[in-house]
Amino acid sequence: xxxxxxxxxxxxLFRFCIEALVKENGSVKTVNLISSASDAIGKLKDMSVxxxxxxxxxxxxxxxxxxxxxWEFIETVIGLDLIDYNQxxxxxxxxxxxxxxxxxxxxxxxxxxxxxxxxxxxxxNGLIEEVKTKRESIS
Amino acid sequence: xxxxxxxxxxxxNLETLGNISKTGxxxxxxxxxxxxxxEMTKEIHEVPxxxxxxxxxxxxFYLEGGSRETIEKAVExxxxxxxxxxxxxxxxxxxxxxxxxxxxxxxxxxxxxVLNMYGSIQDIDESKGLEMELKSLTDRLEMAxxxxxxxxxxxxxxxxxxxxxxxMYDVFGxxxxxxxxxxxxxxxxxHPKDKVRTMKELENAIAGGKDFYxxxxxxxxxxxxxxxxxxxxxxxxxxxxxxxxIGVNKDITAKTIIxxxxxxxxxxxxxxxxYLTNFAHSMTHxxxxxxxxxxxLIGLLKKNVKAEDKAMxxxxxxxxxIRLEETIAQLNETISIRFGEKTSTAKINIKDAIQKAxxxxxxxxxxxxxxxxxxxxxxxxxxxxxxxxxxxxxNFLTNSLKYAREGIKPVINIEGKTKDDSVIxxxxxxxMGIDLEKHGNSVFEMYKTFHGNKDAxxxxxxxxxxxxxxxxxxxxxxxxxxxxxxxxxxxxx
Numbered sequence: 095x096x097x098x099x100x101x102x103x104x105x106x107l108f109r110f111c112i113e114a115l116v117k118e119n120g121s122v123k124t125v126n127l128i129s130s131a132s133d134a135i136g137k138l139k140d141m142s143v144x145x146x147x148x149x150x151x152x153x154x155x156x157x158x159x160x161x162x163x164x165w166e167f168i169e170t171v172i173g174l175d176l177i178d179y180n181q182x183x184x185x186x187x188x189x190x191x192x193x194x195x196x197x198x199x200x201x202x203x204x205x206x207x208x209x210x211x212x213x214x215x216x217x218x219n220g221l222i223e224e225v226k227t228k229r230e231s232i233s
Numbered sequence: 234x235x236x237x238x239x240x241x242x243x244x245x246n247l248e249t250l251g252n253i254s255k256t257g258x259x260x261x262x263x264x265x266x267x268x269x270x271x272e273m274t275k276e277i278h279e280v281p282x283x284x285x286x287x288x289x290x291x292x293x294f295y296l297e298g299g300s301r302e303t304i305e306k307a308v309e310x311x312x313x314x315x316x317x318x319x320x321x322x323x324x325x326x327x328x329x330x331x332x333x334x335x336x337x338x339x340x341x342x343x344x345x346x347v348l349n350m351y352g353s354i355q356d357i358d359e360s361k362g363l364e365m366e367l368k369s370l371t372d373r374l375e376m377a378x379x380x381x382x383x384x385x386x387x388x389x390x391x392x393x394x395x396x397x398x399x400x401m402y403d404v405f406g407x408x409x410x411x412x413x414x415x416x417x418x419x420x421x422x423x424h425p426k427d428k429v430r431t432m433k434e435l436e437n438a439i440a441g442g443k444d445f446y447x448x449x450x451x452x453x454x455x456x457x458x459x460x461x462x463x464x465x466x467x468x469x470x471x472x473x474x475x476x477x478x479i480g481v482n483k484d485i486t487a488k489t490i491i492x493x494x495x496x497x498x499x500x501x502x503x504x505x506x507x508y509l510t511n512f513a514h515s516m517t518h519x520x521x522x523x524x525x526x527x528x529x530l531i532g533l534l535k536k537n538v539k540a541e542d543k544a545m546x547x548x549x550x551x552x553x554x555i556r557l558e559e560t561i562a563q564l565n566e567t568i569s570i571r572f573g574e575k576t577s578t579a580k581i582n583i584k585d586a587i588q589k590a591x592x593x594x595x596x597x598x599x600x601x602x603x604x605x606x607x608x609x610x611x612x613x614x615x616x617x618x619x620x621x622x623x624x625x626x627x628n629f630l631t632n633s634l635k636y637a638r639e640g641i642k643p644v645i646n647i648e649g650k651t652k653d654d655s656v657i658x659x660x661x662x663x664x665m666g667i668d669l670e671k672h673g674n675s676v677f678e679m680y681k682t683f684h685g686n687k688d689a690x691x692x693x694x695x696x697x698x699x700x701x702x703x704x705x706x707x708x709x710x711x712x713x714x715x716x717x718x719x720x721x722x723x724x725x726x
Contacts, residue, residue: 107526107556110549114533114542158518189521192514212525214532 096122096152096225102134102167103127103156103187108211112154115218122222126150131159131167138176150182152225154209157188157195164188165198172204183225185209255356261288262349277334277356279326296323296331304336311340312347321357333361375399382484386465388416390439390475395419404461404484406453424450424458439467439475448485460489516564523557563696570621570699578616578704583649583658584609586619590626594634601634601643609649615656615724617704625700626660628693629720633662638715654726661719666712676710 099122101112109127116125126148128134134155141149157164164186171177177184186199189211199208206228209221257274261267268286275284278294295301300322307318317339323331338352375398378385384401388394393415402409405422412418423431427449438445445465450458465480530550538546587607591598598605615622630645637643641663649658667676677698701708705725712718 105522105526107530107549107553108522110545111526111529111533114538114546115529118533118536189518189525191517191521211522212529214529215536 096222096229097124098148098150098152099125100134100150100153101125101127101187102129102131102153102159102164104129104159105156108156108187111213112218115213115215118215119219119222121226122152124148131155131162131164131170134167135162135170135174135176138171139174142174142176151229153177153182153184154187155184157186157190168202168205172202177204179204183228185221185225187211187213257354258351259354260349260351263347264349274354277326277332277354278324279328279330281327284327294324294326296325300324307336308338308350311338311350315340315342315347317352321361332356333358379403384482386419386478386480386482388419388478390477401482404459404482405451406455406457406459411454422451422453424452426450435465435478438465439478443467445478445480458486459484460486512567516560519560520557523553523560526553527557566696567699570696570703578618580614581617581619581622582611583613583615583622583656584611586622587626587647590623590630593623593627594630597631597634601637603634603637603643603645605630605645605647607647609647609658610651613649613651613656615704615706615726617706617724618700621700621704625697625722628697629660632693633660633664633718636665636718638663638665651726656724656726658722658724659719660722661717663717666714666716666718667710668714669710669712677708 099116101109103109103112106129109129113125113127116122128137134153140146155164155167162170168184171184183206184204185207186195186205187209188195196208199205207221207224209217213221252273255273255277257277258271259274260269262269266288268288268291270278270280270284270286270291272282275282278284280286292301292305295304303320303322307320310316311318317337319335319337321333321335323333325331333356335355335357336352337355338350340347341349341351377383378398378400382400382404384404385398386401387396389396395415395418397405397412402412407418407422420428420432431447431449434447435445437443444467445463447463449461449463451461452458462483462485463480465478467475468477468479469475527550530546530553534543534546584607587609591605591607626647633645634643644663646661647658648661649656651657669676677694698708701722707723709721709723710718711721
């Protein structure tokens with residue numbers, strides 16, 4: 095079971111779709127839709143001060159966002175040590191076709207995967223299964 | 234007898250000398266029509282020793298054409314004038330070999346009557362051959378220098394005398410009559426911007442004894458400029474005192490122009506490539522995310538969506554469709570600016586275009602309680618398109634209003650002026666500004682937004698830059714976050 099899924103994406107349509115996919119899937123307890131990386135960083139900072147049961151166990155982050163993009167978000171999270179990677183997995187969800195983005199994603203041990211957009215219900219369900227399996231192997 | 238003996242020995246000596254210098258003797262007694270050839274003369278003609286020369290046959294040895302005409306004329310003239318002749322001509326020897334000879338002839342007159350002629354014949358085939366070879370070599374060298382536009386010069390450092398070959402006059406566009414023949418002739422040709430540097434380079438070469446190598450521009454008396462590549466060596470005496478500068482000047486104007494064009498083309502190409510890659514990336518990204526959203530929504534709709542949620546899905550699909558349409562419209566617009574057929578440009582009055590743009594967004598200016606100051610000369614005009622200029626100014630104005638600072642009255646200054654051959658237009662605001670250290674390279678890229686403003690589409694500045702460049706202008710910005718932004722446009726007058 096996944097307790098808290100965070101989606102960080104500036105695109106309202108994609109957020110809507112993920113919400114619907116989560117409902118359809120059934121094995122994610124709550125989903126937090128966040129429209130900017132700075133909001134997400136603010137929330138994570140707060141949670142790192144006082145332990146919080148709402149700490150995400152799965153983060154989906156978009157790359158192409160204004161002000162703070164996905165890479166900057168990831169750098170900040172790593173730099174400020176905001177996440178326990180045994181508790182939280184990060185996936186990139188992007189429509190970027192730039193092979194450099196994929197290469198860069200592979201270079202981070204903190205990133206669990208790169209998922210290309212768009213994402214079909216079958217893809218999404220498969221992705222959730224993958225996450226669950228990985229979590230079980232950790233714990 | 235003694236006298237005869239002496240004469241004989243004199244003749245012998247003459248024969249010996251003649252053999253050494255390959256010079257033969259001949260004598261022609263006109264009265265008795267008797268021609269005498271010495272041994273050497275016979276040898277030169279390659280005839281047998283017992284050969285008996287006749288005037289007719291002797292003349293026929295001369296090569297038909299130029300040589301024979303020359304000798305016949307020389308003999309005729311000598312007889313008439315009594316003066317000697319000296320010609321270099323070709324004969325065809327008895328054995329059939331063409332050979333260069335020098336023929337000298339004297340006339341002996343008595344009481345105004347020509348009695349006889351005598352003279353010498355010298356085999357100069359070897360030296361003539363060398364001379365001819367040298368001449369053809371010199372000709373070839375001259376030809377090569379001419380074709381390559383290379384002039385040769387020699388500067389005497391003691392006398393200040395400057396020697397030029399023919400080609401130098403061509404390179405410098407100076408006539409021989411106008412050439413002053415001294416160092417100043419060269420110095421005065423130098424372009425003012427290259428003069429000090431080039432003269433210093435030559436001085437250094439002379440002082441340091443290093444070879445001179447330089448590129449400079451000259452101005453010809455006609456006013457035309459030429460790019461010159463110069464190379465020279467410094468000749469010194471045994472004490473190391475510089476005596477002469479000898480070198481070449483080559484006109485490389487054509488090459489320089491081509492190099493400049495190539496360089497320009499290269500950068501244009503590079504920019505175009507960068508632009509196209511960027512354009513393709515941005516476009517595919519946007520088209521993909523729009524179509525991706527649509528396919529996701531459809532995929533979800535095919536699953537069991539509750540009846541009460543359907544209206545929501547339709548709204549979302551409508552939004553996705555609108556975005557897709559916008560993307561395609563932007564694609565269209567960009568392509569028409571960049572690649573579309575241009576109607577002819579007109580002189581566009583800048584102040585008028587700014588005022589029209591301001592009127593278009595009067596409502597927005599009112600809501601934001603903003604102030605727009607326009608300081609542009611009435612007559613300021615640029616060659617371009619009215620629509621582009623209105624769109625450019627409208628875009629700057631809406632940007633400034635959209636990204637105004639919270640709680641501060643937006644003030645937008647638009648100034649226009651002429652500077653040299655350019656028209657400069659500056660639009661500055663007191664808004665949020667852009668962090669150029671972070672975004673500097675991508676400000677004008679498609680779909681780049683920097684403030685997370687919900688209205689931001691990231692197309693404005695990209696299109697603005699496209700429109701400015703389509704009218705031959707440049708765009709540049711300065712910004713301090715939290716203070717404001719200034720855009721500078723520069724157009725040709």
